[in-house]
Amino acid sequence: MSSNFSQKKVEISVEGVSMVFGKKGRQVTALQDITFDVYQNEFVSLLGPSGCGKSTLLRLMADLLQPASGQISIQKEHPREVRLRRKFGIVFQNPTLFEWRTVRENIELPLEVLGRNRHEYSVLVDQLLDIVGLTKFKEHYPWQLSGGMQQRVAIARALSLDPPILFMDEPFSALDEFTKEKLQLELLEIKKKTNKTIVFVTHSIPEAVFLSNRVIVLSAHPGRVHTILDVPLGDTRTALIRESEHFHELSAAVRNCFYKESEAIDEQIG
Numbered sequence: 001m002s003s004n005f006s007q008k009k010v011e012i013s014v015e016g017v018s019m020v021f022g023k024k025g026r027q028v029t030a031l032q033d034i035t036f037d038v039y040q041n042e043f044v045s046l047l048g049p050s051g052c053g054k055s056t057l058l059r060l061m062a063d064l065l066q067p068a069s070g071q072i073s074i075q076k077e078h079p080r081e082v083r084l085r086r087k088f089g090i091v092f093q094n095p096t097l098f099e100w101r102t103v104r105e106n107i108e109l110p111l112e113v114l115g116r117n118r119h120e121y122s123v124l125v126d127q128l129l130d131i132v133g134l135t136k137f138k139e140h141y142p143w144q145l146s147g148g149m150q151q152r153v154a155i156a157r158a159l160s161l162d163p164p165i166l167f168m169d170e171p172f173s174a175l176d177e178f179t180k181e182k183l184q185l186e187l188l189e190i191k192k193k194t195n196k197t198i199v200f201v202t203h204s205i206p207e208a209v210f211l212s213n214r215v216i217v218l219s220a221h222p223g224r225v226h227t228i229l230d231v232p233l234g235d236t237r238t239a240l241i242r243e244s245e246h247f248h249e250l251s252a253a254v255r256n257c258f259y260k261e262s263e264a265i266d267e268q269i270g
């Protein structure tokens with residue numbers, strides 16, 4: 001299947017990337033020969049079982065780790081250049097907010113650190129509060145917010161420098177099902193309003209299918225690209241899509257990748 005995005009500009013290129021942790025004799029090959037592109041404005045999920053290297057791959061893209069071999073480029077530049085110019089934001093599973101700062105002050109932090117003029121960014125922060133639906137809570141402190149609201153603050157903070165790219169590492173996995181589904185919908189709205197390219201790590205098949213234009217299925221030990229699947233569910237996704245036959249078919253297609261993988265491993269073991 002070819003994606004609509006294949007006509008578009010490559011934003012992130014991952015070429016033959018491998019990652020090894022540890023020293024000689026006690027080495028773990030976390031990722032082996034990973035190759036794929038992410039296109040501008042695309043939503044791509046990295047999906048796979050625990051330990052297959054999803055977070056490692058995201059950290060390599062974000063220049064938090066260096067590959068053992070292979071290359072990653074973002075907008076044709078090394079991730080380090082891109083990181084130094086703050087062209088991506090990151091959201092982790094834990095929102096890591098500063099408890100003594102209000103919602104507004106948490107969102108303002110990256111702008112403050114860069115010495116931007118408070119009067120100039122005030123309007124931008126108001127817009128971000130509106131985008132994540134927290135205007136009424138701007139003077140609250142993190143401990144006064146639910147887990148979902150805290151994660152919305154983390155998303156707004158990651159967007160504060162208006163980076164073209166957002167890396168998200170299992171941002172909703174600690175939340176209850178209801179909050180998770182609500183935030184998934186909100187994230188798609190945020191993406192529509194801000195036009196970001198998003199790389200999203202998850203181990204949830206329905207989450208990956210609901211959110212993504214493409215799902216990159218990774219297999220484990222070592223982490224490799226098993227399959228790359230298009231998700232042609234359109235740009236306007238409502239909660240009802242989760243009930244549709246098409247959604248179930250796509251989820252089944254992803255699930256099958258894992259069954260085939262574990263059957264192959266069983267055969268190898270004998």
Ligand SMILES: Nc1ncnc2c1ncn2[C@@H]1O[C@H](COP(=O)(O)OP(=O)(O)OP(=O)(O)O)[C@@H](O)[C@H]1O
Nearest residue numbers: 021022028030049050051052053054055056057203
């Ligand atoms: N800093 C590290 N030192 C040594 N090994 C590591 C390190 N980070 C990750 N690994 C190993 O690399 C492999 C991939 O880990 P990673 O956390 O990327 O997987 P994951 O798919 O994100 O898992 P999960 O879904 O559980 O978060 C695992 O075998 C892990 O133990």
